[in-house]
Amino acid sequence: MGLGPPxxxxxxxxxxxxxSRINVILYIRTRGWRHSKTMTFSETWDLAWSILLSIGSxxxxxxxxxxxxxxxxxxxxxxxxxxxxxxxxxxxxxESAQRLHALKERTDVLLKNLEAEHSxxxxxxxxxxxxxxxxxADTWKALHALKIKTLTLRPVxxxxxxxxxxxxxxxxxxxxFAEAFNAAVSVIAENEPFFPQEVFAKIRELQSxxxxxxFSYYYKGRQKKGVxxxxxxxxxxxxxxxxxxxxxICEAIRTRIGLIEIVEGPQGVAPSVPPx
Numbered sequence: 001m002g003l004g005p006p007x008x009x010x011x012x013x014x015x016x017x018x019x020s021r022i023n024v025i026l027y028i029r030t031r032g033w034r035h036s037k038t039m040t041f042s043e044t045w046d047l048a049w050s051i052l053l054s055i056g057s058x059x060x061x062x063x064x065x066x067x068x069x070x071x072x073x074x075x076x077x078x079x080x081x082x083x084x085x086x087x088x089x090x091x092x093x094x095e096s097a098q099r100l101h102a103l104k105e106r107t108d109v110l111l112k113n114l115e116a117e118h119s120x121x122x123x124x125x126x127x128x129x130x131x132x133x134x135x136x137a138d139t140w141k142a143l144h145a146l147k148i149k150t151l152t153l154r155p156v157x158x159x160x161x162x163x164x165x166x167x168x169x170x171x172x173x174x175x176x177f178a179e180a181f182n183a184a185v186s187v188i189a190e191n192e193p194f195f196p197q198e199v200f201a202k203i204r205e206l207q208s209x210x211x212x213x214x215f216s217y218y219y220k221g222r223q224k225k226g227v228x229x230x231x232x233x234x235x236x237x238x239x240x241x242x243x244x245x246x247x248x249i250c251e252a253i254r255t256r257i258g259l260i261e262i263v264e265g266p267q268g269v270a271p272s273v274p275p276x
Contacts, residue, residue, distance in 0.1 A: 001249045004101075010099070013213065030229065048062075049098065075212045119179075132194065133257065135191050135194055135195075136257070137257075138191075139187055139188065139191070139195075139253075140249075141161070142180075142183050142184040142186075142188075143184055143188045143203070143206065143246060143249060144246075145180045145183065145184070146177075146180045146181055146183075146184045146210055147242060147243070148180070149173075149176050149177040149243065150181075150210045150213055150239075150242055151182075151239050152173065152176075153173050153174070153177060153213060153214060153217040153235075154217050154221065154232075154235045155239075156232065156235070156236055156239075168220070169180070170217070170218065170221055173217075174214065174217070175216050177210075179216050180206075181210060181211070181214070184207070188200075188203055188207075195259065196256050198252050198255075199249065199252045199253060199256060202245065202248050202252050203249060205245055206246060206249060209241050209242050209245055210242060212238065213235070213239070213242065216234060217235070220234075228263050
């Protein structure tokens, strides 16, 4: 016949015995306190075992509940740590995505600029470049002479030779202008197909400004009487426009030369070019 659970009477007797032992131990400790400041190992074990016996089945319940609560709190702490790590990872991913996007945008802009610059460049043979450069040198020389002769038609603060009449001076200056104008027109007309459109358009505008200034000087100068401020104001305005147009041509030629990419010829050496 197997052993069953202890009866209620037995359990009460066990608890009473445990309480008695606790009281005895506490009494001994109280009375012997002045003789010993610490409990021996056997005394400590007896006290613990008596307390467990006094608690009985409730001790197992308390121990089980303690284990369960420990697991619950451990799981909660673990979940909080997981959430914190996930949030940090998401923030790092978002920041990395933003940086990659910004880097891609800057790279795309740089590539577009490089492609645009490359598409604007003109690949020419070195001999062709030398001929084109010589064309610009000849054109610039003719345009510079035209500018000088145009600006000396009626300069502000003009100094004249008293041995020369006003009509003689007008005829002489207009003749010198005409020679410079025709020389420039000749150079430009002979090489018109070889000029880039942006350069040729500015040269034609300079020709128009110079011609207008010359006609105004030659015909209006004959009609003016005394000091005509309007006549001189017109001269100053025309001269300013001519100077600005010459500067614009110079800049257009420089830009064109800067965009040319020279391809070496069979000899592998690019010829030297004369300065402007």
